[in-house]
Amino acid sequence: MDPLQMSPLSDQALGLLHQQREHWPLLAENHRILEQAKIHTMEFDGFSVKVQFNPGRYTSSAAKTDPEAIRGRTCFLCRNHLPAGQKSLDYGDYYLLCNPYPIFRDHLTIPHSRHIPQNIEGHIGAMLDLAHALGSRFTVLYNGPRCGASAPDHMHFQAGEAGFMPIDTEWRRIVERYGVHVIDDSRLRVARVDDGLRRFVVMESANRTKLVEQFGHLYRRFKAAAGGRGWSEEPMLNILAGVENGRLHVIIFLRRKHRPDRYYAEGDDQMLVSPGVVDFGGVCILPVEQDFERITDEDLRSIFREVSAETQMLGEVVPNPGR
Numbered sequence: 265m266d267p268l269q270m271s272p273l274s275d276q277a278l279g280l281l282h283q284q285r286e287h288w289p290l291l292a293e294n295h296r297i298l299e300q301a302k303i304h305t306m307e308f309d310g311f312s313v314k315v316q317f318n319p320g321r322y323t324s325s326a327a328k329t330d331p332e333a334i335r336g337r338t339c340f341l342c343r344n345h346l347p348a349g350q351k352s353l354d355y356g357d358y359y360l361l362c363n364p365y366p367i368f369r370d371h372l373t374i375p376h377s378r379h380i381p382q383n384i385e386g387h388i389g390a391m392l393d394l395a396h397a398l399g400s401r402f403t404v405l406y407n408g409p410r411c412g413a414s415a416p417d418h419m420h421f422q423a424g425e426a427g428f429m430p431i432d433t434e435w436r437r438i439v440e441r442y443g444v445h446v447i448d449d450s451r452l453r454v455a456r457v458d459d460g461l462r463r464f465v466v467m468e469s470a471n472r473t474k475l476v477e478q479f480g481h482l483y484r485r486f487k488a489a490a491g492g493r494g495w496s497e498e499p500m501l502n503i504l505a506g507v508e509n510g511r512l513h514v515i516i517f518l519r520r521k522h523r524p525d526r527y528y529a530e531g532d533d534q535m536l537v538s539p540g541v542v543d544f545g546g547v548c549i550l551p552v553e554q555d556f557e558r559i560t561d562e563d564l565r566s567i568f569r570e571v572s573a574e575t576q577m578l579g580e581v582v583p584n585p586g587r
């Protein structure tokens with residue numbers, strides 16, 4: 265990765281994180297717990313997945329995000345409901361907050377200034393602008409409303425320090441090994457990838473407009489293809505975006521399921537794993553210690569395959585040119 269490019273917004277964000285870790289007891293305590301989180305790395309063919317035991321994430325992993333549960337609570341991302349002690353930093357239509365239940369050492373939540381539903385359509389440009397403004401210090405993240413977003417009723421992104429998720433540094437290598445390029449010129453590269461765990465699309469360009477346009481094609485095709493199965497709302501996806509040497513890259517993970525069957529299983533089969541974008545980026549969060557101790561690479565393979573879109577869907581969403 266290139267040397268970290270600092271930007272005015274990333275400086276301000278780091279200042280906010282520093283201030284909040286010092287003066288907001290909830291974050292200070294959860295940051296302290298995170299510092300002690302156990303991690304081990306599992307190697308796959310050409311990439312890796314870190315498994316993190318993080319008891320602070322129990323509430324998020326077990327969260328009910330069905331419409332009824334959402335209606336019954338006040339929105340914790342609306343500015344007028346922010347907990348006492350939580351500070352915000354304005355950026356365009358969004359504002360930056362420190363995530364009080366961090367996975368990353370530097371973990372931001374970035375809500376829209378209005379209480380509008382989580383939906384990437386019409387907001388991918390804002391995500392790219394955030395990635396650009398935060399520079400190479402951060403990776404910007406999006407969880408679809410049915411793919412791990414803890415507040416599906418309030419549009420928001422997250423950001424975490426670049427380099428923590430293995431995919432931040434491994435994506436080029438993975439694309440080379442497992443990817444099929446459908447567009448490959450100096451202005452825009454688009455590849456679809458099946459690495460045996462995940463099915464995803466990588467888009468890379470210095471040109472924001474081209475990326476927004478390409479994402480639009482993908483989104484419409486995915487929505488049309490997935491809609492045929494009776495899915496409603498947004499097709500199931502998780503996205504991350506980052507900057508390297510002035511070029512933006514966007515990685516879109518295609519999903520078919522939010523939680524694997526083992527999440528709901530009983531007895532020994534039960535495993536509290538609820539994959540969102542960070543898990544897909546290669547940091548699998550396990551809030552239960554026993555799960556952390558016993559999970560195997562074969563478990564990871566089967567869990568990720570189960571919740572990822574099928575190979576055929578990947579081909580439909582990102583077809584070869586001329587189709």
Ligand SMILES: [Zn+2]
Nearest residue numbers: 339342379418
């Ligand atoms: Zn809200």
